[in-house]
Amino acid sequence: MPSAEGLRVTGVTVRFGGLTAVDGAGLTAPPGTVTGLVGPDGAGKTTLCDVITGLRRPAEGAVLLDGRDVTGDGARTRARHGIARTFQRPGTPGRATVGDGVRAAAARAERARPHPGRSARDRWRRRREALRDADRRAAELLARVGIADYAERSAGAVPPGVARLAELAGALAAEPAVLLLDEPLAGLPVRRSRALEVLLRDLAAEGLAVLVAENDLERVMGVCDTLHVLDAGKVVAAGPPAEVRAGVTTCRSTAAAPPPARRPVEVPLRTPR
Numbered sequence: 001m002p003s004a005e006g007l008r009v010t011g012v013t014v015r016f017g018g019l020t021a022v023d024g025a026g027l028t029a030p031p032g033t034v035t036g037l038v039g040p041d042g043a044g045k046t047t048l049c050d051v052i053t054g055l056r057r058p059a060e061g062a063v064l065l066d067g068r069d070v071t072g073d074g075a076r077t078r079a080r081h082g083i084a085r086t087f088q089r090p091g092t093p094g095r096a097t098v099g100d101g102v103r104a105a106a107a108r109a110e111r112a113r114p115h116p117g118r119s120a121r122d123r124w125r126r127r128r129e130a131l132r133d134a135d136r137r138a139a140e141l142l143a144r145v146g147i148a149d150y151a152e153r154s155a156g157a158v159p160p161g162v163a164r165l166a167e168l169a170g171a172l173a174a175e176p177a178v179l180l181l182d183e184p185l186a187g188l189p190v191r192r193s194r195a196l197e198v199l200l201r202d203l204a205a206e207g208l209a210v211l212v213a214e215n216d217l218e219r220v221m222g223v224c225d226t227l228h229v230l231d232a233g234k235v236v237a238a239g240p241p242a243e244v245r246a247g248v249t250t251c252r253s254t255a256a257a258p259p260p261a262r263r264p265v266e267v268p269l270r271t272p273r
């Protein structure tokens, strides 16, 4: 799905009781680029991703997709408009295999696509063919993210890095315009992280706006065109990776510190609609 302007986030603030988890944060993730969102544990990266994908409503600020304000839209509507996401900790998938999960995502994507035809019967037949194609599409995606060998393995028993790659394959099934990845490189062996970096660059070259949240600046130095540094909920630096690294020593020292001890009552995510 091509995107003209990509993603723009302005002045987002999220509070959990007395804790301001995200504090007036803004960023842009243009199409054709990989944008990094880095910051220490507890900086607010996941919360900001939740706001972008519609899982959490901000107290202030706006999320714009292709210049259109989607702040009031629910998660499903945003997904339909091209925002896809992977999670830091993929959900427990029961006894399904890795391949089942990606096939289900591919089938969902095919069902959501319009299947034009002259008559209702025509449309039904095209839709059925498209669902059959979903299996082939899932196999392609598993190969593309480099985990075809894991297709028949139980999704609950694979390493977390592989589970995140399976989520990425599922997210790509929807052919998104904007792709958010929450700590996709954490825990991956070097060979897989290099392959994932190449894939993220390829996806950007295909026109996607890719946004990568990471707590380790060094991990994303080589893959991002632009970095935004989030510290205690605020964007404290933004720019080309080398420039940001040069000015970010204070923030990196924060990365070594434990996450903030204050954790008020858990505020659940919004139900997708």
Ligand SMILES: Nc1ncnc2c1ncn2[C@@H]1O[C@H](COP(=O)(O)OP(=O)(O)OP(=O)(O)O)[C@@H](O)[C@H]1O
Pocket (backbone or CB within 6 Å): 016, 019, 021, 039, 040, 041, 042, 043, 044, 045, 046, 047, 048, 088, 215, 259, 260, 262, 263, 264, 265, 266, 267, 268
């Ligand atoms: N549901 C919630 N209820 C209350 N506080 C929360 C909730 N989710 C996050 N927080 C708090 O908001 C702050 C930002 O958390 P967030 O998970 O967004 O940070 P992060 O940068 O993604 O860190 P990590 O990499 O450790 O996940 C933290 O202090 C966290 O404890």
